[in-house]
Amino acid sequence: MSTAAEAPKDPSNSRDRDLLRRLAAGTAGVVGDAFLRAMVRHLAAAYGAELAFIGEHLPPPATGRVRVLASWQNGVELREGYEFDMHDTMPCATVEREGLLVLPEGTCKAYPGDRYVRDFGLDSYLGVALPGAGDEHVAYVALMSSQPIDPDEDELAVLRIFAARAGAEIERRRHQAALRTRDAEVAAARARVLDAADGERQRIGRDLHDGAQQRIVALGHLIGIARRKLGEDVPADALELLDRAHQEARLATDELRELARGLHPAGLTEKGLGSALEALAGRSPIPLHIDALPERRLPAPVELTAFYLASEGLTNAVKHAKADVVRVTVTNRLGEAFVTITDDGRGGAAIVDGGGLAGLSDRVAALGGSLALDSPPGGGTALTATIPLAPWRSAHEPFLEFGHAQDGGRGEANIQAVIAGNRTLSVTLSREWELEGGVPRIGQRLPIMDHVGRRRATVEVTQVASVPFLEIDGSWLAPEEVGAETLEGWRSERRGFYATIRDEVALLLGEPGWQFTDEEPMTLLWYRAVADERDEFTAGANAAD
Numbered sequence: 107m108s109t110a111a112e113a114p115k116d117p118s119n120s121r122d123r124d125l126l127r128r129l130a131a132g133t134a135g136v137v138g139d140a141f142l143r144a145m146v147r148h149l150a151a152a153y154g155a156e157l158a159f160i161g162e163h164l165p166p167p168a169t170g171r172v173r174v175l176a177s178w179q180n181g182v183e184l185r186e187g188y189e190f191d192m193h194d195t196m197p198c199a200t201v202e203r204e205g206l207l208v209l210p211e212g213t214c215k216a217y218p219g220d221r222y223v224r225d226f227g228l229d230s231y232l233g234v235a236l237p238g239a240g241d242e243h244v245a246y247v248a249l250m251s252s253q254p255i256d257p258d259e260d261e262l263a264v265l266r267i268f269a270a271r272a273g274a275e276i277e278r279r280r281h282q283a284a285l286r287t288r289d290a291e292v293a294a295a296r297a298r299v300l301d302a303a304d305g306e307r308q309r310i311g312r313d314l315h316d317g318a319q320q321r322i323v324a325l326g327h328l329i330g331i332a333r334r335k336l337g338e339d340v341p342a343d344a345l346e347l348l349d350r351a352h353q354e355a356r357l358a359t360d361e362l363r364e365l366a367r368g369l370h371p372a373g374l375t376e377k378g379l380g381s382a383l384e385a386l387a388g389r390s391p392i393p394l395h396i397d398a399l400p401e402r403r404l405p406a407p408v409e410l411t412a413f414y415l416a417s418e419g420l421t422n423a424v425k426h427a428k429a430d431v432v433r434v435t436v437t438n439r440l441g442e443a444f445v446t447i448t449d450d451g452r453g454g455a456a457i458v459d460g461g462g463l464a465g466l467s468d469r470v471a472a473l474g475g476s477l478a479l480d481s482p483p484g485g486g487t488a489l490t491a492t493i494p495l496a497p498w499r500s501a502h503e504p505f506l507e508f509g510h511a512q513d514g515g516r517g518e519a520n521i522q523a524v525i526a527g528n529r530t531l532s533v534t535l536s537r538e539w540e541l542e543g544g545v546p547r548i549g550q551r552l553p554i555m556d557h558v559g560r561r562r563a564t565v566e567v568t569q570v571a572s573v574p575f576l577e578i579d580g581s582w583l584a585p586e587e588v589g590a591e592t593l594e595g596w597r598s599e600r601r602g603f604y605a606t607i608r609d610e611v612a613l614l615l616g617e618p619g620w621q622f623t624d625e626e627p628m629t630l631l632w633y634r635a636v637a638d639e640r641d642e643f644t645a646g647a648n649a650a651d
Contacts, residue, residue, distance in 0.1 A: 124152070125152050125261050125264050125265075126264045128148045128151070128152050129145065129148055129149070129152075129264065129268050132144050132145075132147070132148035133145055133148070133268070137275065138275060138278075138279065139175070139176065141271070141272070141275055142160050142175055142176035142272060142275060142276075143176045143178075145160070145176070145247070145268060145272060146158040146159055146160055146176050146177065146178045146247065147178045149247065149249055149265075150178045150180070150249065153232070153249055153251065153255045153257075154251060154253060155180075155232075155249040155250060155251040155255065156179065156180045156181055156182050156226065156228060156250060156251050156252060157177075157178070157179050157180070157182040157184060157222065157226075157228065157248075157249070157250040157251075158177070158178045158179075158247070158248070158249045158250075159174050159175075159176060159177040159178070159179075159184055159247070159248055160174070160175045160176045160177075160236070160245055160246070160247050160248075160272060161173065161174055161175070161198060161245055161246055161248065162174075162175050162244065162245040162276060163192075163202065163243060163244060163245055163246075164189070164621070165280070168621060170191060170192055171189055171190065171191055171192065172189065172190055172191075172192050172198060173187065173188070173189045173605060174186050174187060174188045174189075175245065175276070181226070182222065182226050182228070182250070183594075183595070183598060184222065185598040185599065185601065185602045186602045186605065186606075187601045187602030187603065187604065187605025187606060187622075188598060188601050188602065188605075189601065189605075189621075189622075189623070193219065195217060195218070195219030195220065196217060196219065196220045197209070197213065197216075197217050197220060197223070197231050197233055197248065198233065198246060198248065200233070201233035201234070201235050201243075201246045201248070202235065202243055202246065205234075205235040205243065206233065206234055206235065206262070207231060207232070207233040208231075208232055208255075208256070208257065208262075209230060209231040209232075210230055210254040210255060210256040211229050211230055211254055212229065213228065213229050213230060213231040213250075214227065214228075214229045217231075222250060223250070226250075226252075227252050228250040228251060228252055229251075229252060230249075230250070230251045230252070230253060230254050230255045231248065231249070231250055231255070232248065232249040232255045232257060233246050233247070233248040233249075234246060234247050234262075234265050234266065234269045235269065236269045236270070236272045236273035236276060237269070237270055237273045238273055238276070238277050239277055243273075244273050244276045244277060244280075245272070245273065245276050247265075247269060247272065283609060322355055322358050322359050323355075323359050325355050326352055326355030326356055326359065329348060329351050329352045329355060330352055332348065333345070333348045333349065333352065336348070371385070371386070371410075371413050371417075374409060374410065374413060375406065378403050378409065379399065379403075379404065379409045379412055379413060379436065380396070380399050382409075382413050383396050383399075383413065383416055383434060384396065386413070386416060386417060386420065390420055390424075390432070391424055392420075392423065392424060392429060392430060392431060392432065393430075393431045393432070394416075394420055394431075394432045394433075394434065395431065395432070395433045395434070396434050397433050397434065397435045398435045398436060398437055399436050400436060400437060400438045400443070400559065401553070401559070401560070401561045401640065402505060402553065402555075402561070404436075404438065404443055404495070405495060407473055408443050408473065408493050408495065411445070411466075411469055411470060411473060411491065411493065412436050412443070412445045412491070414466060414469065415445050415447055415466055415470075415489060415491055416434045416445075416447055418462045418463065418466055418489075419432060419434075419447030419449065419487075419489050420432050420447075421462070422449075422455060422462070422463075422487070423449035423451050423487070426451075426455065427449055427451025427452055427453065427455065427486075427487055428451055428452055429449035429450050429451030429452075429486070429487075430450055430451075431449065431450055432447065432448070432449045433447070433448045433449075434446070434447050435448075437559070438495060438559045439558040439559040441494060441495050442475075442492055442493065442494055442495060443491075443492075443493045443495055444490065444491070444492055445490070445491040445493070446488060446489065446490045446491075447488070447489045448486060448487065448488045448489075449486055449487050450486045451486055451487060452483070452484055452486075453481045453482050453483050453484055453485045453486055453487055454481055454482075454483045454484075455479060455481035455487045456479070456481070457477075457479055463477075463479065463489070466491075470491045470493060473493050473494070474493070474494045475491055475492050475493035475494060476491070476492050477489070477490070477491045478490045478491075478492075504539070504542035504543060504546060504552060505542075505552055505553045505554070505555050506532055506534075506552050506553075506554050506555070506565070506631075507554075507555045507556070507557065508520045508521050508524075508554065508555075508556060508557070509521070509556055509557040513557075517556060517557055518556070520589070521554060521556060521562050521563060524554055524563050524565065524635055525562070525563050525635055526635075527634070527635050529587075529589075530568075530587070530632055530633060530634060531583060531587045531588060531630065531631065531632050531633075532630075532631045532633075533578070533583070533588060533600075533628050533629070533630050533631075534628065534629050534631070535604075535611070535626065535627075535628065535629070536572050536626075536627035536628060536629045537615055537627070538614070538615075539629055541614070541615075545570055545572065545629050546567045546570065546631065547567065547570070548567050548568065548569065548570060549566065549567060550566070550567045551564055551565070551566050551567075551636065551638075552564070552565055552566075552567065552633070553638075553640075553641075554641075561640055561641055562641060563635055563638075563641050564635070564636050564637070564638035564640075564641055565633035565634060565635055565636065566633060566634055566636045567631060567632070567633050568632045568633055568634055569630075569631075569632035570629065570630070570631055570632070571629070571630040572627055572628070572629050572630075573627070573628055573630060574624070574625050574626065574627060574628070575597075575600070575622075575623070575624050575625070575626045575627075575628050576624035576625065578593075578597075578628060578630070579593065580593060582630060583630065601622060604622035605622065608620065608621060608622070
């Protein structure tokens, strides 16, 4: 046995190393939101806190507001995405001002205006500011507990190290959001130019059809009448000139008709892409097969682009590829439209400056999409465009959509509840309906779509109301109608949901600075399921025509 005296262990040093080990191991290999969530979870475990969260100080024009980016709670509800105003009566204001707040006890007395402190008796508070790139604090991490939290200086040093990393993660998120916003603004500007050009092309096409084309048709008609009235009692060369004039008038009419179609296909706006493609197939010298079309109208700029792609693909197949058949497929899923034109020709096509494909590539890019060309020599040609749909939503066939790829099956459960008649209410942003031509009318039928673009059910609107978010109370809906246990729980869930899709909604609405607030107008839509032969998986619908 060793007789040497053992050095006494410093318990605070051991606790400091334990905290460092917890945070280092718990956040290793994760970045972004995953890092923030891991950090608050392990801090809460280390100190036995009932609540741990990271609150971001929102930039202008929302100065003075805080949004919860990551949260861990035990018996205290504070969901991610929740936003609140920061007042001097709240601990976070002190953290923002001083960078640190340690209150092992006495928080309830010092900050009686903070409802979490007051309502849950969280008398101990630890808050550390998260530094940004400059001197400002971009956020803070807070621990709140009914039991004392009393870190020593070494633990505070560890917390400051991880606070700096968390601050850098938030700065990175902000830079990414700023880049997305700039990209959206550039895309919107390009789209406005494209839309103006399309409008002008359509106007010119109408003018040609209603003006010059009709005049030439009338001229040819008059030449024909004159030719018949003259009979055969006139010089042969004069008759020949009249016949030639009549033929030239017919040719000019055909050329103007084709020119007008090229500017803007007739019937596309009124009847949709299917009708325009069928007309294109009817004029094609080789078979043009339309293999698939989406179940609902695409936004106008996307439909027009799909038509131009089909037209250009057909032209190239006939003139250059010497193809025997062309196939067109148009589908949409996960918020994107996919347009594919293939032929069985000799291949070897390329996108060259000044060519038709180059112009189409620029057009697709202006819509935020991409164009791919696969044309190996002797192997045919495939032209595929991928175009996002969210920025171009239109009033064509409004719809309700449930679910997303990472929802854990919740969207599918909601669709089945609609089909079974157990879900009869949806609450959505009123401004989304404005993009679809306005709030639906009572008696209007809406398709229910899943997140991959399949039409799954049809509902008929029975009641409509528009209410600011905060004013939606028990007089408007019961919690179980929206799949929640309490209205406050539903509100928190909705705030968190719209916080997670904030960038997507901002792009959709064309408002880069958009954020969800309690004053946001919401549309409450009550409906009943009805049968429709176009729906997939309609078994179980409890209503029929």
